[in-house]
Amino acid sequence: MNKLTIKRYCHIKNNRIYVDGELMYAYKKAEGLRAFAKSVYRYLKPSYNRFFKMDEISKLGFLAAEVLLSDFGKSTYYDEDVSIILSNSHSTLITDQEHQLTVDDYDNFFPSPSVFVYTLPNIMIGEISIRHKFKGENTFFIVENFNAELITNHINSLFLTQKSKAFVGGWINQSESDYEAFMYVVSADGSIPHNTIEISRLYKLIS
Amino acid sequence: MVYFRSDNILSSLGTTTEENFTSMVSDKIGIISIDDPRYYPEAFPASIIDQTTLNKEFNIIANKYSNNDSYTKLEKMLIVSIYNALSKTDIDIKSSRSAIILSTTKGNVDLLSSDKKNSYDSKRVFLWKLGEVIQEFFKNPNKVIVISNACVSGVLAINTAAMYIDFGQFDNIVVTGGDLISRFVVSGFMSFLSLSPSACKPFDKDRDGLTLGEAAGTIVLSNNPDPKQQSIIFKGGATANDANHISGPSRTAEGSYIAIKKALRQANINPEQIDHISSHGTATPYNDEMESIAIERHGLENVPVNSIKGYLGHTLGAAGIIETAILLEEMRQNTVVKTAGFKESGVSRPINIIDYNYDKEISTCLKMASGFGGSNAAMIISKV
Numbered sequence: 001m002n003k004l005t006i007k008r009y010c011h012i013k014n015n016r017i018y019v020d021g022e023l024m025y026a027y028k029k030a031e032g033l034r035a036f037a038k039s040v041y042r043y044l045k046p047s048y049n050r051f052f053k054m055d056e057i058s059k060l061g062f063l064a065a066e067v068l069l070s071d072f073g074k075s076t077y078y079d080e081d082v083s084i085i086l087s088n089s090h091s092t093l094i095t096d097q098e099h100q101l102t103v104d105d106y107d108n109f110f111p112s113p114s115v116f117v118y119t120l121p122n123i124m125i126g127e128i129s130i131r132h133k134f135k136g137e138n139t140f141f142i143v144e145n146f147n148a149e150l151i152t153n154h155i156n157s158l159f160l161t162q163k164s165k166a167f168v169g170g171w172i173n174q175s176e177s178d179y180e181a182f183m184y185v186v187s188a189d190g191s192i193p194h195n196t197i198e199i200s201r202l203y204k205l206i207s
Numbered sequence: 208m209v210y211f212r213s214d215n216i217l218s219s220l221g222t223t224t225e226e227n228f229t230s231m232v233s234d235k236i237g238i239i240s241i242d243d244p245r246y247y248p249e250a251f252p253a254s255i256i257d258q259t260t261l262n263k264e265f266n267i268i269a270n271k272y273s274n275n276d277s278y279t280k281l282e283k284m285l286i287v288s289i290y291n292a293l294s295k296t297d298i299d300i301k302s303s304r305s306a307i308i309l310s311t312t313k314g315n316v317d318l319l320s321s322d323k324k325n326s327y328d329s330k331r332v333f334l335w336k337l338g339e340v341i342q343e344f345f346k347n348p349n350k351v352i353v354i355s356n357a358c359v360s361g362v363l364a365i366n367t368a369a370m371y372i373d374f375g376q377f378d379n380i381v382v383t384g385g386d387l388i389s390r391f392v393v394s395g396f397m398s399f400l401s402l403s404p405s406a407c408k409p410f411d412k413d414r415d416g417l418t419l420g421e422a423a424g425t426i427v428l429s430n431n432p433d434p435k436q437q438s439i440i441f442k443g444g445a446t447a448n449d450a451n452h453i454s455g456p457s458r459t460a461e462g463s464y465i466a467i468k469k470a471l472r473q474a475n476i477n478p479e480q481i482d483h484i485s486s487h488g489t490a491t492p493y494n495d496e497m498e499s500i501a502i503e504r505h506g507l508e509n510v511p512v513n514s515i516k517g518y519l520g521h522t523l524g525a526a527g528i529i530e531t532a533i534l535l536e537e538m539r540q541n542t543v544v545k546t547a548g549f550k551e552s553g554v555s556r557p558i559n560i561i562d563y564n565y566d567k568e569i570s571t572c573l574k575m576a577s578g579f580g581g582s583n584a585a586m587i588i589s590k591v
Contacts, residue, residue: 080447080465091314091334091355096391100319103394106248116395117454117579120312122356126580129448135465137446138582139363142334142353150352157370163445163469 004159004167006198007190010068011206012060012181018206019067033179037063048131055095055118057174058127061086064172064183065128072166072185074132083136083164084125085154086183087143088173091121124172136164146171146182148199155186155194171203209369209441210432211588212379214532215292217284218422218519219254222264223291227529228536230518231544232564237519238406238418247393252406254420254520255388256284274344279315279327282340284423285385289345292425296433298379300345306377307351309338310364310384311524314355317389341383349377358487358578359446360384361424361527362586366444368428378430385423386523393419399454407490407521409514409546410499410560412553417489420520424528426535439538442571442587443473449581456493460501462583463575467505470585476571478505481587483543484573485534488514489521490548494577499554501575510573513561517547527576527584538569538590 011018015027015036027039037059041051044066054062074082095118102111117123122140129135137158141150155167170183182203186194192202215223219237220230230237237254241247258280265283268290269275278286289307293300300307314334317323330336338351354364361384368380386392396402396419403416432438447465449457456463471478484507486498495514502508515533522529537543545561552560571589 079450080469084448089333089335093332096313096316096319099395100391103390104321106244109248109394111394111398113395113399113454116398119391119395120355120357120579122580122582123453124580125356126448126453126582129450129581130453133450135448135450135462138356138448138580139354139367139446140356142338142355143350144333144335144339153371153374153376154367157374160374161370161473163473 003188004156004186004194005188005190006192006194006202007185007187008068009184009202010064012064013206017067021205024067033060033174053114054127057092057094057172058118058124060174060179060181061124061172062127062131064170064181065132065168068183068185069132077166079133079135081136081165082134083138083158084128084134084168085139085151086125087141087147087151087171088121089142089144090173090175091142092119094174094176095119128168146203148203149196152194152196152199209372210429211426211439211535212298212429212433213292213295213427214535215288215425216422216529216532217256217288218529219256220519222287224532224536228533231515232542236406236547246388246390247397251393251402252418253388256421261287272344279331281315281385281387282337285341285383286344288423288425289381289383292427293381296427298427298429300347300381303348304378305347305381306349307341307347307381307383308364308368309341309351309353310360310382310528311337312355312357312360312386313392316391317387320390357580357582358523358526359576359582359584360524362574362576362584363446365426365527365531366584366586369441369444372428372430380428381425382428382528383423383425384525384528386525388419388421401491403490406548407516408548409488409490409516410495410552410554411549412551414490414492414495414553417491418516418520420522422519422522422525422529424525424532426528426531437539438591439535439588440591442476442589443470444586445469445473446582446584449583451581453581454579456497456577460497460504462581463497463501463577464504466583466585467501467573470587474587476587478507480571481507481510481573482569482571483537484510484512484575485530486512486514487576488516488546490516496554497577498575499556499558502558503556508556508558511543511559511561513544513546515544517549531574534572534574538572541568542566
């Protein structure tokens with residue numbers, strides 16, 4: 001059986017996108033995730049109308065996957081052999097707060113299904129799966145801080161039990177004041193060994 | 208091998224798996240009409256845990272631990288459920304070889320509401336913090352692993368626990384799960400028009416949506432069997448995504464089909480060896496139809512299938528765990544529980560939905576789950 005490697009990784013933070021540690025795109029304005037995501041969409045031009053229905057954190061995860069998977073080589077895998085294992089600390093708190101505002105007051109009560117559906121962190125996994133036709137394993141972990149060991153062990157175990165051949169791992173978080181994405185591809189055809197030390201190192205590469 | 212050592216269900220039908228099972232086989236339904244503006248402006252059917260009864264149960268345990276801290280309703284539910292499950296075993300929860308995995312969709316989401324905002328530390332709304340509160344109560348040395356993957360969280364948490372034990376990461380894992388009936392969740396599902404006006408009717412021709420439920424459940428897994436009891440082991444499990452829609456299932460049951468296929472492959476068994484299926488069975492038109500397709504595509508149309516959501520509603524993060532606990536009790540008692548609310552099939556595939564309780568030798572079972580985000584899960588368990 002082939003060994004797993006880290007094939008590609010990307011960071012999105014401070015309104016900048018880095019692929020394999022190299023700056024790919026920078027948004028000059030000091031605006032929040034909403035405006036930044038829109039500018040990245042215009043830059044990447046994926047022509048994908050579903051994007052505009054997504055909440056902000058799903059947009060962040062979607063865009064990270066867009067830049068990460070541009071050279072993935074999906075055709076070499078069966079749909080069911082590509083898995084997505086993500087994590088964060090805030091779940092969907094910002095979207096939760098948006099939904100909560102619509103139900104707090106019965107004199108001003110207007111819950112919306114299009115907001116409510118995004119109040120689950122794994123909806124982002126669903127969006128990436130739809131876009132890239134990935135039908136493998138899914139898990140969303142909630143951890144206080146990025147936990148390289150948890151995700152690395154999980155991916156290795158799924159690989160060893162022959163559940164999946166390639167993986168998208170990462171951390172996609174949105175808090176009240178900031179956001180951060182770190183996403184990577186794990187497969188047999190990369191050049192960096194897949195282990196906790198390397199994943200931790202790559203996560204910290206862009207500060 | 209990974210053994211199912213102990214389990215618990217805390218719900219409106221009781222504080223143990225046995226109580227819940229006995230209620231179900233005596234046709235007791237935990238779903239009532241809730242008329243409480245804290246949850247929704249109008250009355251709606253749901254299964255809910257009585258706060259006074261919960262406080263009584265919790266205080267007995269907190270006294271044993273000399274713990275005077277203040278806990279939310281969900282924290283109390285999870286602590287009582289874990290305590291009750293562990294009390295039937297000799298497993299040392301304080302050992303570094305024991306871990307806890309928590310399955311929840313929304314955790315202490317009620318703390319977001321304007322009337323509760325300042326009642327607890329604001330961090331309490333984070334799901335990892337909920338894990339930390341439980342870890343500290345039981346003095347477990349490992350960080351609680353929190354999985355939030357919509358309605359498949361419970362089955363996924365059990366699959367994950369079994370995988371970690373199999374790889375020697377831990378000797379014992381307590382898988383616990385729970386979610387609240389909250390204004391957040393009730394209003395959200397209401398806006399989706401997915402709630403039934405009466406207790407839900409899984410697989411029935413008149414099914415008209417799901418019913419929400421509040422519960423906590425616990426499953427204790429170990430690499431060590433209990434010689435005093437019939438051993439039931441984890442055989443295989445998988446998740447799969449439909450890659451089709453974020454709030455509705457695949458019309459071809461793609462993800463569910465793949466999850467079952469991978470679980471069968473890991474279990475190394477043929478579909479003919481399955482004696483009983485515990486479905487997700489939410490009673491929404493699309494979910495039940497999709498499951499009937501997945502079941503038929505695997506040639507399992509003659510296998511007795513049930514859904515227990517007609518008794519306790521859809522308990523979200525607890526669902527996969529309490530449904531597995533009932534499945535384990537069905538295997539121990541060799542009795543299949545009927546699908547409450549079901550009268551006449553309303554799915555297109557000719558599957559064998561259980562409409563009365565009966566005795567049957569049960570050795571190998573399939574558990575199914577599906578949820579928002581296109582997620583699906585399957586698990587196979589077996590007597591040895």
